[in-house]
Amino acid sequence: MINVRELAKRATETRAEERLGRQISLPWAAAVNIAIRNVTIRLGRAAITASGVVLGIAFLSYIWTAKVCQDAIEHDLARKARIAEIEQKAAEGQVIVPGAEEAAEEAQARAARQSWLVVMSLLVCAVGISNSMLMSVTERFREIGTMKCLGALDSFIVRIFLVEALLIGLLGSVVGVVLGHLGGLLMYSWRAGWDLPAKISWPAMLTYLAASVVIGAVIALLAAILPAVRAAQMPAAAALRSEI
Amino acid sequence: MAKIKCDKCSKEIETWGVVTVCPDCGADLQDQVREAERVTVAKAAEMVKDESATTHEFIVRTRGLTKVYKMGEVEVPALRGVDLDIRRGEYLSIMGPSGSGKSTLFNMIGGLDKPSSGSCFIDEVDLAQLTAFELAWLRCRKIGYIFQTFNLIPVMTALENVTLPMIFAGMSSDEMLERGRMLLELVGLGDRLNHKPFELSGGQQQRVAIARALANSPSIILADEPTGNLDLVTGKEIIALLKELNVGSGVTIISATHDLKMIDVSDRVVHIRDGQIERIERRSEIELQVGRLGEEEAG
Numbered sequence: 001m002i003n004v005r006e007l008a009k010r011a012t013e014t015r016a017e018e019r020l021g022r023q024i025s026l027p028w029a030a031a032v033n034i035a036i037r038n039v040t041i042r043l044g045r046a047a048i049t050a051s052g053v054v055l056g057i058a059f060l061s062y063i064w065t066a067k068v069c070q071d072a073i074e075h076d077l078a079r080k081a082r083i084a085e086i087e088q089k090a091a092e093g094q095v096i097v098p099g100a101e102e103a104a105e106e107a108q109a110r111a112a113r114q115s116w117l118v119v120m121s122l123l124v125c126a127v128g129i130s131n132s133m134l135m136s137v138t139e140r141f142r143e144i145g146t147m148k149c150l151g152a153l154d155s156f157i158v159r160i161f162l163v164e165a166l167l168i169g170l171l172g173s174v175v176g177v178v179l180g181h182l183g184g185l186l187m188y189s190w191r192a193g194w195d196l197p198a199k200i201s202w203p204a205m206l207t208y209l210a211a212s213v214v215i216g217a218v219i220a221l222l223a224a225i226l227p228a229v230r231a232a233q234m235p236a237a238a239a240l241r242s243e244i
Numbered sequence: 245m246a247k248i249k250c251d252k253c254s255k256e257i258e259t260w261g262v263v264t265v266c267p268d269c270g271a272d273l274q275d276q277v278r279e280a281e282r283v284t285v286a287k288a289a290e291m292v293k294d295e296s297a298t299t300h301e302f303i304v305r306t307r308g309l310t311k312v313y314k315m316g317e318v319e320v321p322a323l324r325g326v327d328l329d330i331r332r333g334e335y336l337s338i339m340g341p342s343g344s345g346k347s348t349l350f351n352m353i354g355g356l357d358k359p360s361s362g363s364c365f366i367d368e369v370d371l372a373q374l375t376a377f378e379l380a381w382l383r384c385r386k387i388g389y390i391f392q393t394f395n396l397i398p399v400m401t402a403l404e405n406v407t408l409p410m411i412f413a414g415m416s417s418d419e420m421l422e423r424g425r426m427l428l429e430l431v432g433l434g435d436r437l438n439h440k441p442f443e444l445s446g447g448q449q450q451r452v453a454i455a456r457a458l459a460n461s462p463s464i465i466l467a468d469e470p471t472g473n474l475d476l477v478t479g480k481e482i483i484a485l486l487k488e489l490n491v492g493s494g495v496t497i498i499s500a501t502h503d504l505k506m507i508d509v510s511d512r513v514v515h516i517r518d519g520q521i522e523r524i525e526r527r528s529e530i531e532l533q534v535g536r537l538g539e540e541e542a543g
């Protein structure tokens with residue numbers, strides 16, 4: 001039988017000298033731990049949030065994959081044209097540059113159109129993420145209030161939600177990049193020949209893909225800041241009262 | 245508690261205002277009882293005042309505390325001038341019907357909400373003067389909260405719930421786990437460390453919440469209707485546990501309730517109604533009342 005009184009005494013003994021004085025803190029490791037749990041437990045909600053990122057980033061990486069593929073195809077065509085030109089020159093002693101300026105203009109117009117599409121898709125993606133972050137924050141008002149009662153500063157709450165958003169953003173972006181990239185590569189290879197992957201510039205491709213992941217994560221972070229800050233600033237009593 | 249004499253048969257009766265007829269001759273003594281009650285209340289008020297004059301061992305003091313909630317155009321007064329002194333190590337119950345302002349008072353004392361006017365002092369520190377950081381520190385180290393709805397973090401195990409406030413307090417992880425285990429053992433859940441809240445019964449969840457409230461050795465435990473969602477037996481067990489902690493460690497317990505059966509452990513009972521203190525009963529009076537309740541149940 002446990003001696004309850006004795007335990008109670010030990011449990012509530014103040015050990016001031018052992019404590020680190022007046023500090024309160026939430027180490028990053030603990031925040032990451034809590035965020036991972038929140039994501040894995042609410043997998044459904046996380047998947048909905050992540051799907052916004054997946055779509056946006058898949059589109060972005062598709063466009064960039066397409067760009068690299070087209071560059072490779074054009075480069076290839078230009079090389080063939082040059083070879084043809086040289087052969088022609090050798091044969092006829094004439095100089096013919098077929099439509100070089102037109103091709104450059106068209107490429108430029110296409111790039112501008114694509115940038116617009118990318119910007120739009122990223123905006124849609126950001127709105128989607130902030131919306132689902134807002135929902136997941138609202139769902140957890142009471143939890144936030146409880147954490148505040150336990151001594152959490154507003155910044156701890158923000159930190160937990162931002163780490164969560166970053167996790168979701170990274171996961172969603174990686175999935176999105178894989179989908180978008182494979183989709184783009186398959187489509188262009190089908191059009192331009194299955195040896196296309198050997199012709200494209202892989203350093204450029206990888207840079208674009210890495211950039212897509214980073215952009216996805218950053219957008220998820222930015223989109224989460226507002227809901228997280230708003231939730232954290234709620235007075236503890238109000239947060240506790242909310243019924244969900 | 246009041247002693248009155250029946251004016252028909254001269255029998256001496258002790259009453260709490262529950263019994264208003266003479267048990268011997270059946271005469272109606274309502275007026276006499278009311279008058280006696282008024283005198284008792286006045287006397288109790290005086291006694292409390294006396295005590296506050298002789299000692300400064302008050303861990304919580306409120307002065308002229310008011311709270312008005314604004315709901316659009318409508319103003320709802322939830323507290324209307326509460327002066328309350330709570331002694332260190334005391335077990336204080338706040339009784340009152342639903343909507344009387346218990347939770348509002350609880351929020352003010354716990355630094356969870358700001359009063360519309362008046363002040364609340366914890367250890368003679370005015371809560372209104374504290375920065376957000378100091379308030380968080382206070383909630384983390386000085387006060388343990390227990391709620392009617394338990395409010396455990398659903399994604400965390402019992403042990404993780406209990407150690408969360410220790411993370412905020414910057415405790416090392418070994419110390420944290422050891423202390424968490426010890427606290428859960430203390431509340432009788434040594435074998436439920438890794439259960440999630442939904443895997444525990446209501447009473448067990450409330451025990452986890454009590455262990456969590458003790459995480460950083462608070463001086464005060466604030467409990468807002470801790471038994472409100474529990475059946476009678478489980479509720480009594482929770483109250484007994486709180487009392488054990490109170491006696492064993494000297495932690496001050498402030499508990500809001502509207503269940504009369506939960507007050508026999510209290511050193512004092514503060515009755516509030518419509519946001520005002522109606523009367524304050526002391527231990528001796530409570531014991532007599534509880535005795536009477538018991539007699540009535542038995543007889």
Ligand SMILES: Nc1ncnc2c1ncn2[C@@H]1O[C@H](COP(=O)(O)OP(=O)(O)O)[C@@H](O)[C@H]1O
Pocket residue numbers: 241313314315320321322340341342343344345346347348349
């Ligand atoms: N956040 C709030 N907004 C508006 N009115 C409130 C709020 N909190 C409490 N009240 C009102 O204040 C009064 C006291 O409420 P409360 O302190 O919760 O009572 P109790 O806990 O004793 O049941 C009630 O009339 C309630 O409707």
Ligand SMILES: [Mg+2]
Pocket residue numbers: 343346347348468469
């Ligand atoms: Mg209440």
